[in-house]
Amino acid sequence: MTILSALPSTAPVSVHRHSEFLHPGSVYRLGQITHRLLQEAETLDANSPISDLARWRAAALVVIQSLCQPEDPAWQILRPDAPWTMPSTADCDAREDMFAEGWAITCGVLEGLLHTLPLPEQDRPEPAEPPVPVEREQAIDWARLPFPQPSAGIYLMLLGSPQVHGARGRVETKRLSRLTEYAIWLHLNPGTDRHAMDAALWPEQVTRADSxxxxxxxxxxxxxxxHFPKWTPESGYVLAPSVTSDWSQFRALAALGESDGSPTGTRCLRAALQLVEGPPFAEAIRPDRYGWAAPYLREMTEAIMSAARELAHRYLQDGDLPGSRWAVKRGYRALPGGLQQFKSAAEGITNAHTEPDGLRQLADQMTYTPVPDPPAHKQTLLG
Incomplete structure (x- = not known):
């Protein structure tokens, strides 16, 4: 039986830690977590429960994201967007290949990171400086955080054009957009009764049970x-926990970030905003599709702008102008036409002395203006 530490692909990978962005206490804490994850990797193999493998890899990716900047070569090695699944029908060789691709490579990157982290004696503050209290550092046990990841099963993208990743069944191309809408609605409305479903997905239409x-x-x-168990009177229509989304991940990261003023919280906010690919439900809302999404669109957009403003102000307080500019631009990305707004406004901010005030103003004036609902018309077909 092949385990993580025995695979050739787990040879330590050379990576570059950006310690200047981390408090010494944070580096020491992340080193402890990295060491613990590598110890846990000794117990995992291709036949381990998928939930254990997915939880381990999710925790590992969050640690790596805390230590590696987006341009770090580690991310090209990891390919975090690639779907890693472990189907029970796969033969032994295929399962071990998938295991090496999805988890053993991640283990190798962690080993490479561990070699760049200082030993505990080197990482502690000098005797003249008292250690940072846990209450101030608000250290987070990354390995226990329930961050959903694409590798866990089905991954829905809502912060941009709606997409479904990880579905393996055969489907006609013409039905993809409609099935995507069904999946996203069920994800946002778990266990809702069929009458609410009918009203949302087939408005202005009497829906037959067989349809x-x-x-x-x-x-x-x-x-x-x-991922989508059969209907029962007790559960109704509900997706399994293996179906996750960028929106669920954004909310978890943003909640941690906004409640934590430490560098760890700031990294959580940045990780949340990195998930934003465009306006929520971008170019999907039409008279006959996603008419139910308006309240969610407002909630998501306002949450993104709140996180972007908070991160921009934190970076400004630390004197990090490039970081603040990145945060503001990410917030505008969530608004229809927002990137063009940002580009036009940012072109006028050329003086280094006035740039902080200009970025602060751009952050504070981000607003969500609801687009009038398009006129609805009756639908005639299902799916």
């Missing part, structure tokens, strides 16, 4: 019954 059942069956065949 709804056909639509849900198509979705189940695409996602897989493990």
């Amino acid at each position: 709804r059942n056909t639509a849900m069956s198509r979705l189940r065949a695409w996602l897989g019954v493990d």
Whole structure:
């Protein structure tokens, strides 16, 4: 049986730690977590429960993100967007190949990072400086945080054009956009009764039970019954916990970041904003599609802007103008036409002495203006 530490692909990978952005106490804490993750890796193999493998890799990716900047070669090695699954039907060789690709490479990067982290004796403050209290550092146990990751199963993208990643079932191309809408609605409305579903997904139409059942069956065949269990009177229509989204991940990271004023919290805010690819539900809302999404669109956009403002102000307080500019631009990315707004406004900020005030003003004036709902019309077809 092959375990993580025995695979050739786990040879330490050369990476570059950006310690200047981390408090010494944070480096020491992350070193402890990295060491613990590598110890846990000794117990994992291709036959380990998928939940254990996914949780380990999710924790490892968050640690790596805390230590490596986006341009670090480690991210090209990791390819975090690649889907890693462990189907029970795969033969032994195929499972071990997937295991090496999805988890052993991550283990190798962690080993490379561990070699760049100082030993505990080197990392502690000088005797004249008292250690940072845990209450101030607000150290987070990354290995226990429930951050959803694409490797856990089905991953939905809402912060940009709606997409579904990880679905393995066969489906006609013409049905993809509609099935994507079904999946996203169920993710945002777990366990809702069929009447609410009918009103949202098939407005202005009397929906027959057999038509709804056909639509849900198509979705189940695409996602897989493990990710979309069959309907029961107790559960209703509900997706499995293995179906996660960038929005769920954003909320977890932003909540931690906004409640934690330490460097760890700041990194959480940046990680949350890195998930934003564009306006939520970008170019998806039409008279016959996603009409139900308006309240979620407002909530998501306002949450993104709140996180962007907070991060921009933190960077300004630390004198990090490039970081603040990045945060503001990321916030404008969530607004329709926002990047063009940002580009036009930022072109006028050329004086280094006035740049902090200009960035602060840009951050504070980010506002969400709801677009009028398009006129609705009756739908005639399902799925």
